[in-house]
Amino acid sequence: MSGLQAIRYSRGKLEVLDQLKLPHEHHYDEVSTSEEAFDSIKSMRVRGAPAIAIVAALAHGVELNNGSCKASTTQETISYIDSRLDYLKQSRPTAVDLSNAITYLKNTIRSVNVAGNENDVAGRDAIISAYITAAEEIFRKDTKTNLSIGEHGSKWLLENAPIKSSDGKVSVLTHCNTGSLATSGHGTALGIIRSLHSGGHLQHAFCTETRPYNQGSRLTAFELVYEGIPSTLITDSMAGALFATKKAENNIAAVIVGADRVVRNGDTANKVGTYTLAVLAKYHGLKFIVAAPTTSIDLQTETGAGIKIEERKPEELTQISGAVVGKDGKVDVSRTERVATAHQGISVWNPAFDVTPAELIDAVVTERGVVVKGTDGTFDFKGIIPE
Ligand code: MRU
Helix, strand or coil, rough: CCCCCEEECCEEEEEEEECCCCCCCCCEECCCHHHHHHHHCCCCCCCHHHHHHHHHHHHHHHHHHHHCCCCCCHHHHHHHHHHHHHHHHHCCCCCCCHHHHHHHHHHHHHCCCCCCCCCCCCCHHHHHHHHHHHHHHHHHHHHHHHHHHHHHHHHHHHHHHHCCCCCCCCCEEECCCCCCHHHCCCCHHHHHHHHHHHHHCEEEEECCCCCCCCCCHHHHHHHHHHHCCCEEEEEEEEHHHHHHHHHHHCEEEEEEEEECCEEEEEEEEECCHHHHHHHHHCCCCCEEEEECCHEEEEECCCEEECCCCCECCCHHHHHHEEEECCCCCCCEEEEEEECCCCCCCCCCCCCCCCEEEEHHHHEEECCEEEEECCCCCCCCCCCCCCC
């Protein structure tokens, strides 16, 4: 498993790698309050659906551990925790992992047996202790989940690949960042790529730049190089040309992406550009695989039309940050600058995600197994998420 860690935690202390500074600088921010977590998530210093949920859950655990709750009854304690979680939920709206984590945490604190202690601090402390244990459990379980997704996804792809090398290897394309940086470790879509690589079945991984915020070039490229996985970076607009001219030579078998929200019929919200890649994959006869832990599945929403898509500020399109390149061509990582790349007066539309219709998706890989479409062309998650 990768040594890269977006989130460092021990009880009472949470540190989050500032992903806006990557790949040039490795700086961890200490996150000790809900406000700091909200800001980290909203500004995308931490991003990726599972990582957002983990940071929110743990940050509130840290502030509880540090005595932020002054309630004197269990009811006041529950109301206090609820209000902090409801606040954190507003940080980013599209990924469902945060909202699923919040539901789990709220249910956990309500299931604590406080009989006889409803009106004293022993009841409060029992609830706080249950909260902290549950938040730590979310963090701890995530890497295990991703390792299972890696196993299920790599096996499914090798069994269903439309093209392979003579020695049974495949190449894949991925979009955005779904690796150790987006999770507690290993990653989801990138976890499948890691598993293919460690099993000796990966010919090559292609990653997109992922405009506008460059999670592909800043983060995925960094993870792939760090891991020594054979890989190539392309701009988002090069995917069609890649499939048209290099599919046979590279045995490009699939596009593998993560998910921010998979809804009941299988429609999937993920980083903007995912939908375009799904259309291209269909045209070029590639498998289109969504890697999604069950915490990214939302059975309350029927179709993609019900997903709220976050829209972000224009500057993410019209400006870019980077390390300065000297006259000698060397990158000076100690000097980062923000530069404008477009006329600052242009009007901008900047949706952070798009929705890929279930019709274009071949498989949803969860930690509990792979779900494929039934004869009616939709996904049925009942087998993996009992209702
Ligand atoms: O805006 P981001 O960087 O949070 O978007 C991330 C993605 O779209 C990922 O594909 C998704 O959250 C899954 S991460 C395992």
